[in-house]
Amino acid sequence: MERLSRFVLGHRRLTVVVALLLALGGGGALAVLLPTVSESNSYPGLPGYEANQRILDTYGTGGYERPYLPVITLPEGATVDDEAVTAALRRGFAEVAAATGARVVSYVDTGDRGFTGDGGRTTFALVFGGPVEQGGLPGSALGEDAGLDTAVDAALRPRLPPGAQLWVTGLDPLATGADTGGLDVSVKLLVTIGLAVLVLGWVFRSALALVPLLTALIALPVSLLGLLAAALVVDIHETTLTMVPLFGLGIAIDYALILVTRWREERARGIDGDEAVHRAMATAGRAVVFSGVAVGIGLLAMLVLPIPLLRSLAVGGAAVTAASAAVTLTVLPLLLSRARPRGAAREQRGWTAWARLVVRWRRPLAAGAAGLLAALSLVALGINLNLPVTGDLARTGPGHAGLSALRDAGVPTGPLTAFDVYVPPGTDPGAVAATLRAVPGVHAVAAPSGPAWRRDGSALLTVLPADEAGTPAGRDTVHRVRAAVPGGVAVGGNATQQLDYLTVTYGAFPWMLAVLAVLTFVVLARAFRSLLLPLKAIALNLLSLGAVLGVLVILWQWGWGTEALLGIQPDGVIGTFVPITVFAFLYGLSMDYEVFILARMREEYDRTGSTVDAVVAGVGRTGRLVTAAALILFFSFASMALGGELDVAVFASGVGLGILLDATLIRSVLLPATVAMLGRWNWWLPGWAARILRLDLNKGSGFRVEATTTREVVHEGDRGVGVRRSGGARGA
Structure with a gap:
C-alpha cells in the first residue's frame, strides 16, 4: 500500500x-x-419456468402470469343457466378477450359448475394476460397505463344483465404496496x-x-x-x-x-x-x-x-x-x-468509555446481545417464502369485495391460483383432463377447445385448485398434479415456478455458504494472522444475518408496526429472492465493518501487547467511523424502502435494518466483548497454519508477527499482567 x-x-x-x-x-x-439490459426474470433449467415459456411461446398468455377473476353476482332470481344471462355473459367475456388480448375461460365456455356458486347466481371467469413487455396488458383502446383489472371491468360491465354486480379480483388486484414502476x-x-x-x-x-x-x-x-x-x-x-x-x-x-x-x-x-x-x-x-x-x-x-x-x-x-x-x-x-x-x-471519549464498559462487563453484555440475536434467529426459522394467501392481502377495494362475493357464494379461493398445463402434440388433452379431475385437491379442470386453447397440435388445460397455492394444502395439490400428468406434459403456473425456484436456489444455498466461509476464512486469516478471529467473524456474521431475517418476519409476516413505519400493508410472506440477496449484501457489508475494527485492534495489539488496550483503542478510534458509515449505507437502502414497492421495500428494509443491527449489537457489543473474552487466543496462529496461508512470519504488512518460543507480557482483561511461554506464530 x-x-x-x-x-x-x-x-x-x-x-x-x-x-x-x-x-x-x-x-x-x-x-x-x-x-442490452434484460427486463425479464429468467430461470433456465427450472421445470416450471420451462413449462411457462412453452405456454407463452405458443399462446402468448398465462404461464407465469396469475389470472384475474371477474366475479359476477346476478340479480335475485337469475342464474347463469338463463338463456339471456348466458348470452350476455358470452358477449361480455368475448369483449374482454378482444379488448385485452387475454385468454378467458368461464362457465359459458365449459359448462363446469366449478365456475359457479350460490346455486348459479354467482359466477366467475379466469382471465389470463401476457407479460407486460410482450403486450399482455390492455390494448391502445383502453390506454397502455390501464391495469388488466380496469380493462376487464370496462369491457365486461356494459354487457352484463341489468342489476348484476361486478368485481375483479385476483392475487394482483389484492396485492399490497403500490406499483410505482420501479425506483x-x-x-x-x-x-x-x-x-x-x-x-x-x-x-x-x-x-x-x-x-x-x-x-x-x-x-x-x-x-x-x-x-x-x-x-x-x-x-x-x-x-x-x-x-x-x-x-x-x-x-x-x-x-x-x-x-x-x-x-x-x-x-x-x-x-x-x-x-x-x-x-x-x-x-x-x-x-x-x-x-x-x-x-x-x-x-x-x-x-x-x-x-x-x-x-x-x-x-x-x-x-x-x-x-x-x-x-x-x-x-x-x-x-x-x-x-x-x-x-x-x-479517540472519541464516548466510544472509549463505552469500550471500557464493554470490556469490564463483557460476559453479561455478550450473553445479552447474543441471546437477543439468537431469539431473532429462532423467529427466522418460521420465515414464509411462499405465495401470499388472500387473508393477508388487501382488506378493502374492488378486489377484496370480489373475494368476499366468492366466499359468500361458497366458492373456494383456490381458483385465484389457477395454473396452466401444457399438453404437447400427440397427447390426448381429454384424457389428461380426466386424470387431473381425479387428483385430490383439484376443484375443476377447464379444457376448452377454442383456438385460444388449441394451437399447433398442442393444448392448454387450466387447473383450478380448491386451496390457494400459498397454503400447505395448495402446494400439495401442485405436487400431486405434477406427479399425475403423463410424460411430456408440462405443468406451468406462478406457484409451480416459485416452488422450483425455492428448491433450486435454497438447495444451492449450503454450497454458497460453504464457498463464502472458506474464502472469507482464508482472506481474514491472512489479514489478521489469526485462526480464531476469522472463525469468530464468520459466526457473528451468521448470527447477525439470522437476526435480520427474524426482524423481516416480524415486520413483513407478522406486520408489527409496518404500516405505521412505511405506510405499506405487509402480505404475510417474504419474497423468494429476499433472504438470499439480503444475505449476500449484508455478509459483505458486515465483514466490511469487521475488517475496519479488527484491523485497528490488531494494530494496537501489535503496538501494546495488550488485548484490552487493543479493544479499547480500536473501538475508541473506529466507533464514530463505523457509525457514520452505517448511517450512510442505511440512508441508501432506506431511500429504496420508501418508494411504495412491496418487494423492494422488504429487501431494502432488510439490508438497511441489518446494517444498523450490525453496527450496534454486533460491532459495538459482541465484537469487542468476545475479543476481550478470548484474550491472547485471538492472535493464535501456529506455524503450520502460517505456512499453509503462505505468510512470512517475519514480515508483516502492518502487523508484526514472530515464530519463536519466547516470553510475552500479556494483559488478560481485568486480571492484571501475567507472563506466559508460547510457541508458534504470535502477535509480538
Whole structure:
C-alpha cells in the first residue's frame, strides 16, 4: 500500500488523467449497457419456468402470469343457466378477450359448475394476460397505463344483465404496496447524497466532508466499466442498474472515510505532507483492500446460484465495490496530499468509555446481545417464502369485495391460483383432463377447445385448485398434479415456478455458504494472522444475518408496526429472492465493518501487547467511523424502502435494518466483548497454519508477527499482567 501511494503521488498527472478517462468511459459504458439490459426474470433449467415459456411461446398468455377473476353476482332470481344471462355473459367475456388480448375461460365456455356458486347466481371467469413487455396488458383502446383489472371491468360491465354486480379480483388486484414502476434512482440518489453530506459534516466538521463524496462520484461511473465487461459473460438485469448507484454511493464513502480518518490521525501526530498519506495507506489502505475482497466474496458467492438476476446483482455489486476500493486507493491520496485538515481525528471519549464498559462487563453484555440475536434467529426459522394467501392481502377495494362475493357464494379461493398445463402434440388433452379431475385437491379442470386453447397440435388445460397455492394444502395439490400428468406434459403456473425456484436456489444455498466461509476464512486469516478471529467473524456474521431475517418476519409476516413505519400493508410472506440477496449484501457489508475494527485492534495489539488496550483503542478510534458509515449505507437502502414497492421495500428494509443491527449489537457489543473474552487466543496462529496461508512470519504488512518460543507480557482483561511461554506464530 505504501508503494502504491508513493507511485500515485509520484505520478500525479498520470493518475488524474487515467481517473478522468475511466470516469468518462463509464458514461460511455452506460450508453452501451442500457440497450442490452434484460427486463425479464429468467430461470433456465427450472421445470416450471420451462413449462411457462412453452405456454407463452405458443399462446402468448398465462404461464407465469396469475389470472384475474371477474366475479359476477346476478340479480335475485337469475342464474347463469338463463338463456339471456348466458348470452350476455358470452358477449361480455368475448369483449374482454378482444379488448385485452387475454385468454378467458368461464362457465359459458365449459359448462363446469366449478365456475359457479350460490346455486348459479354467482359466477366467475379466469382471465389470463401476457407479460407486460410482450403486450399482455390492455390494448391502445383502453390506454397502455390501464391495469388488466380496469380493462376487464370496462369491457365486461356494459354487457352484463341489468342489476348484476361486478368485481375483479385476483392475487394482483389484492396485492399490497403500490406499483410505482420501479425506483426513481435519480431522486433517491439526491436524497441519499444530501443525507450523506450531513453525516460527513458531523464526522469532519469541515470542507473535508466533501472529499469522500467526491471519491464516490468518481467510483460510480468507473464501476460501469466493470459491468460492461461482465456483460460479455453474464446478462445484466435492469434491477442491477437501479441498485448499483445506491449501494455504490454508500460503499465508496465507507472506504474513503476510513482512509481520511486515518490520515487525519497521522496529521495530528505531526506527520506532514505526503508522508501522512503514505502512513495512512500502509494501515487504513490495507484494511480497505481486505474489506473490498470480503465484500466482493460475499456478493460473488451468488454466482453459484443458477438464477440470472442474482448473478447480475452479484457482478454489479462486486464491480462497484472494486471500483470504490480502487478509486479510494488512487484518487483519494492525491486529494489528501493537498488537503489541510481542521482539527484532528482522535479517540472519541464516548466510544472509549463505552469500550471500557464493554470490556469490564463483557460476559453479561455478550450473553445479552447474543441471546437477543439468537431469539431473532429462532423467529427466522418460521420465515414464509411462499405465495401470499388472500387473508393477508388487501382488506378493502374492488378486489377484496370480489373475494368476499366468492366466499359468500361458497366458492373456494383456490381458483385465484389457477395454473396452466401444457399438453404437447400427440397427447390426448381429454384424457389428461380426466386424470387431473381425479387428483385430490383439484376443484375443476377447464379444457376448452377454442383456438385460444388449441394451437399447433398442442393444448392448454387450466387447473383450478380448491386451496390457494400459498397454503400447505395448495402446494400439495401442485405436487400431486405434477406427479399425475403423463410424460411430456408440462405443468406451468406462478406457484409451480416459485416452488422450483425455492428448491433450486435454497438447495444451492449450503454450497454458497460453504464457498463464502472458506474464502472469507482464508482472506481474514491472512489479514489478521489469526485462526480464531476469522472463525469468530464468520459466526457473528451468521448470527447477525439470522437476526435480520427474524426482524423481516416480524415486520413483513407478522406486520408489527409496518404500516405505521412505511405506510405499506405487509402480505404475510417474504419474497423468494429476499433472504438470499439480503444475505449476500449484508455478509459483505458486515465483514466490511469487521475488517475496519479488527484491523485497528490488531494494530494496537501489535503496538501494546495488550488485548484490552487493543479493544479499547480500536473501538475508541473506529466507533464514530463505523457509525457514520452505517448511517450512510442505511440512508441508501432506506431511500429504496420508501418508494411504495412491496418487494423492494422488504429487501431494502432488510439490508438497511441489518446494517444498523450490525453496527450496534454486533460491532459495538459482541465484537469487542468476545475479543476481550478470548484474550491472547485471538492472535493464535501456529506455524503450520502460517505456512499453509503462505505468510512470512517475519514480515508483516502492518502487523508484526514472530515464530519463536519466547516470553510475552500479556494483559488478560481485568486480571492484571501475567507472563506466559508460547510457541508458534504470535502477535509480538
